[in-house]
Amino acid sequence: MECKKKGSCQLLSKIATNEQHGENSSYFDGWKAYDNDPFHPIRNPNGVIQMGLAENQLSFDMMEEWIRKHPKASICTSEGLNMFKYIANFQDYHGWADFKNALARFMGKIRGDRVSFDPDRIVLAGGATGASEIIMFCLADSGDAFLVPTPYYPAFDRDLKWRTGVQLLPVICNSSNNFMITKEALEEAYENAQKSNIKVKGVIIANPSNPLGTTVDKETQKMLVNFINDKQIHLVCDEIYSATVFRRPNFVSIAEIIQETECNRDLIHIIYSLSKDMGLPGFRVGVVYSYNDGVVNCGRKMSSFGLVSSQTQHLLASMLSDDEFIDEFLKENAKRIAERHFTFTKGLEEAGIKCLNSNAGLFCWMDLRPLLKEQTFDAEMELWRQIITDVKLNVSPGFSFHCVEPGWFRVCFANMDRETLDIALKRIKNFVKGAGKKKERKNSGKRIIFELVFQNEEDVTMKKHEFTKSYHANVMSPHSPISQSQGQDLIMIIKHDH
Numbered sequence: 430m431e432c433k434k435k436g437s438c439q440l441l442s443k444i445a446t447n448e449q450h451g452e453n454s455s456y457f458d459g460w461k462a463y464d465n466d467p468f469h470p471i472r473n474p475n476g477v478i479q480m481g482l483a484e485n486q487l488s489f490d491m492m493e494e495w496i497r498k499h500p501k502a503s504i505c506t507s508e509g510l511n512m513f514k515y516i517a518n519f520q521d522y523h524g525w526a527d528f529k530n531a532l533a534r535f536m537g538k539i540r541g542d543r544v545s546f547d548p549d550r551i552v553l554a555g556g557a558t559g560a561s562e563i564i565m566f567c568l569a570d571s572g573d574a575f576l577v578p579t580p581y582y583p584a585f586d587r588d589l590k591w592r593t594g595v596q597l598l599p600v601i602c603n604s605s606n607n608f609m610i611t612k613e614a615l616e617e618a619y620e621n622a623q624k625s626n627i628k629v630k631g632v633i634i635a636n637p638s639n640p641l642g643t644t645v646d647k648e649t650q651k652m653l654v655n656f657i658n659d660k661q662i663h664l665v666c667d668e669i670y671s672a673t674v675f676r677r678p679n680f681v682s683i684a685e686i687i688q689e690t691e692c693n694r695d696l697i698h699i700i701y702s703l704s705k706d707m708g709l710p711g712f713r714v715g716v717v718y719s720y721n722d723g724v725v726n727c728g729r730k731m732s733s734f735g736l737v738s739s740q741t742q743h744l745l746a747s748m749l750s751d752d753e754f755i756d757e758f759l760k761e762n763a764k765r766i767a768e769r770h771f772t773f774t775k776g777l778e779e780a781g782i783k784c785l786n787s788n789a790g791l792f793c794w795m796d797l798r799p800l801l802k803e804q805t806f807d808a809e810m811e812l813w814r815q816i817i818t819d820v821k822l823n824v825s826p827g828f829s830f831h832c833v834e835p836g837w838f839r840v841c842f843a844n845m846d847r848e849t850l851d852i853a854l855k856r857i858k859n860f861v862k863g864a865g866k867k868k869e870r871k872n873s874g875k876r877i878i879f880e881l882v883f884q885n886e887e888d889v890t891m892k893k894h895e896f897t898k899s900y901h902a903n904v905m906s907p908h909s910p911i912s913q914s915q916g917q918d919l920i921m922i923i924k925h926d927h
C-alpha cells in the first residue's frame with residue numbers, strides 16, 4: 430500500500446498495508462507502461478501495444494448481433510422495459526433461478542455434455558477473482574497453505590492470499606516435461622510445508638493453464654485426485670479457460686475425472702467465470718461450483734459481498750438459454766482463437782521464436798531464452814525492459830508467474846484486432862533481427878585483431894585515436910548498420926617497443 434503522507438499507513442489496517450495485493454509485481458508494471466503510452470493506429474502508432482491482457486475480443490460481433498435481435502432480453506429497451514422494476518429490485522444472493530439453470534447447462538455444454546451440473550450447487554461471485562477468494566475463505570484459515578504448480582496466474586497472489594492470509598506454496602514444474610505437474614513435485618512441496626509446520630489445506634490448479642495455454646491431461650488429474658484424497662486435503666480447479674480449447678487434446682474437466690475416480694467429493698471444487706470463454710470480464714460473472722454442501726452454504730452467504738448484478742443475470746439467462754446461438758458461438762469462438770494462435774505462432778516462428786506447444790488460452794508461452802545475455806532473472810528483467818521500452822510491447826515476464834526458469838514470457842494475442850497483431854509481429858521480427866545482428870557484430874568484431882606497436886605512452890594515445898578514426902572511415906561505410914560507438918568490437922593489441 431502506498432501511503433502518500435509519511436506515517437499515514439498507521440491509520441490503516443494491517444491487511445490494507447500488508448503489500449500482499451501483488452500490484453508491485455512486474456506483471457502490473459507492464460500495464461503501467463502501456464497506460465502511459467498506449468498504442469493507437471492513428472493517434473499514437475509508436476505507442477506500447479498491450480499484450481499483457483488475457484482478454485477475448487474475437488467474438489463481440491456475434492454477441493452484439495444476438496443482443497440486437499433480442500431486445501426483450503434487455504431491460505433498457507422498450508421491448509424489455511416491463512421487467513425493469515422486477516429486475517432492478519432483485520437482490521437474492523442465491524441468484525436468479527433462470528440464470529443459474531442456464532449457466533449450469535452452459536457449463537455442461539462446454540464439457541461436451543459428458544457431465545451435468547446442479548444449479549443448486551452454483552454459488553455466484555464477482556468474477557473468478559471473487560470466486561477464488563470465497564473458496565479460500567471457506568477452506569483455509571489465515572496461515573494455512575495451498576499448493577500451486579508453477580508457473581501460475583500472478584493475480585492468484587492477490588486473489589487467494591491478500592485478504593484471507595492464506596499462503597501459496599509452489600509446486601515446481603519446468604520445461605523438461607513441458608511444465609507438467611508431477612507426483613514427485615507435489616510430494617516435495619507437501620513435505621517441505623510439513624517440515625516448516627505449515628498446514629496444507631489443498632492444491633489449486635488452473636486447467637487450462639494460464640500462462641501455459643495447455644490442458645491438464647486425464648492421467649495427471651487422476652494423480653492429483655489420488656494425491657489430495659490420500660492426504661484428505663482439497664482440490665480446487667480453476668476452469669476459467671475451458672471453452673478456449675481450440676485443438677486436441679480436448680479439455681477434460683475435474684467433474685469428469687471424479688466420475689471415473691473414487692474420491693471424497695467433499696474435497697472437490699471448481700472455479701468458473703464467463704470472463705474468458707464468453708469474453709465478458711466486465712460483467713463480473715464468477716462461479717464457485719462445489720461438491721461440498723458446507724462450502725455451497727457458506728459460500729452463498731459470502732456471495733452477498735460480490736453479487737452479479739441482476740441486470741446481467743437477466744440478459745445472460747436469455748442468451749445462455751439460446752442453444753442454437755451458444756452452440757454456434759462456442760464453435761466459431763474456438764475457431765477464431767485457433768486462427769489467431771496459428772497466425773501469431775507462425776509469425777513468431779518466422780522470427781525464430783518458439784513457443785510451448787499449446788491447445789488453449791488467449792496467449793502463448795514464448796521461449797526467449799536464446800535472447801538472454803545469461804540465463805538469469807536479472808537478464809530476463811533486462812530483456813523485458815528492452816521489449817517494453819524499445820519494442821514497445823507489453824508482454825509479461827515468466828518471473829511474475831513464479832516460473833523457475835528465466836527467459837519465458839507470456840504474450841496475449843486475442844485482445845486486439847488483426848492489424849495491431851501484425852504490427853506487433855513486425856516489431857518482434859525487427860527486434861529479433863536487430864538482436865541477431867548485434868550478436869553477429871560482436872562475434873565478427875572480435876575476430877578483427879590488429880597489432881600495433883608504439884614507442885611511448887603519448888604515441889599510444891595518438892596512434893590509437895588515428896587508427897580508430899581511419900578504421901571507421903575505411904572499413905565501415907557511412908551506411909553501415911554498425912554504430913560508430915561500437916569501437917569495442919575492434920580489438921587492438923597494444924605492444925610497446927622498448
Ligand SMILES: Cc1ncc(COP(=O)(O)O)c(C=O)c1O
Nearest residue numbers: 556557558582635639702704710
Ligand atoms: C486463471 C485465472 N483465474 C482467474 C482469473 C480472473 O478472472 P475474472 O475476470 O473472472 O475475475 C483470470 C484472469 O485472467 C485467470 O487467468
